[in-house]
Amino acid sequence: MAIIKLSAIERRRLQAFVTCLVVAIVAWLFTSLSNPYRYTVKQVIIFKNAPLKRAFHPLQSDTIDAIVQGTGWEMLFSKMNAGQKPVSVDLHTLETKDFIVLNTQLKQINLKKELNHQIIGFNPDTLFFDFSNRTVKRVPVQLVSAIKFQKQFAQSDNVTIKPAYVTISGPAVTLAGIKVWKTDSVKLNNINESFSSRVNLQKAKEGNLDILPKTVTVNIPIDEFTEKSMNIPVKLINNNNYYDVKIFPQKVRVTFTTSLTNYPEANEDDFEAVADLDKWRLNGYRVLPVKLTRLPSYSKIVKIEPQNIDFIVKK
Known part of the structure; x- marks a missing residue:
């Protein structure tokens, strides 16, 4: 790369030019401003x-x-x-x-x-x-969420929101149509632990509404889930004529998912399995399907064995 060599006179001329240029720019900025x-x-x-x-x-x-x-x-x-x-x-x-x-x-x-x-x-x-007549109303807070869980994780209990209610003040006509007040959307991806955070409430679209408070605390319990199996007795329903009915088997094996926290406490009292005798009396069924009418919150049924039971009716 070529290097330009300047004489002493040329260097002085270049310095003078740069100085004048800087002074001119400063003067222009000062005048413009x-x-x-x-x-x-x-x-x-x-x-x-x-x-x-x-x-x-x-x-x-x-x-x-x-x-x-x-x-x-x-x-x-x-x-x-x-x-x-x-x-x-x-x-x-x-x-x-x-x-x-x-x-x-x-x-x-x-x-x-x-x-x-x-x-x-x-x-x-x-x-x-x-200047319309203003009134005050308390409505429950509704969580807006989009949650994607990591594999084998899920919500394990009810969401808690504190405070659970907000106070709205505004025209009575407007408040009459408001049943709940929603939060901003909570978006979670690949989550594997409980969520707790302050969440803003949605802003009022109408300028004549006041919302208090502006934020709430949201807690979403999240736990790892696993499978568990139990033998659950089958209850016969709709035996309105009091027939002497024998069912076989008397218990079914239910496999379900439960959180690791609730795993030790889950027992057969948390379940109710029923077989409807009207399926035979009104529809001529030869076997009775088993249906679960009660199970622990946030649990999911994986399978019921057997799904149908035999029966004998003695009139």
Whole structure:
């Protein structure tokens, strides 16, 4: 690679050129940033002089876009300054109106000197408020989830949500149609242990609803499952004529899945196996199918042996 060798005079000329270029760029930036610009900043709004005789609820977010006129320097520092003081909005006109036009308060807002730049407009320009009769209602929280378990793992007990209920306040007409309030979706993949976490509640689509609390604690018990087998006695049902009926066999072997935690406690009292005599009396069955009408929570039946039993009826 060729190396350019400069003489002492050429080096001085290059240094002078670079210095002039840097000075020119700085001067251009200084001049540009000193010019006036219009730009938009996010502002939090707070309310003062609320009406005393009317209960109200804002129908929009507590942040708005303020259209600001200022120098480039002010625009630069406004982007860097996340701690802007809020804009104070006077609500005294809500005694007779259902809305506030922000541009009519520009002079008062700028005179407060809570901001270091001049606001010339807002978007939206008008704030609307709800004055309908408000009521309060408690509804249960409903978990929204999509869970994929690791092989041999599954949910082993009921999900607990604390608090189990949320308080909703808003127009009575709107609240009448709300039966539950859903959480944000909990998505778990290839999970093999219990889940416990704070979960946000879904935000209200209507601007005139308040939800408390905003989050709940969700616990999902998860355990490893294995198979277990037991001999369960068969109970004869619908013997309305009190026939003398003998069944063979009197017990069936049930194989089911259960969590490792519940494995030692699982016993035949947790199950009920029945055979319906009406299958013979009304439909002419020669063998009676066995059906399980009770089994432990979160257990699954793998097989029943035999699935049908013989019987003898003595009239």
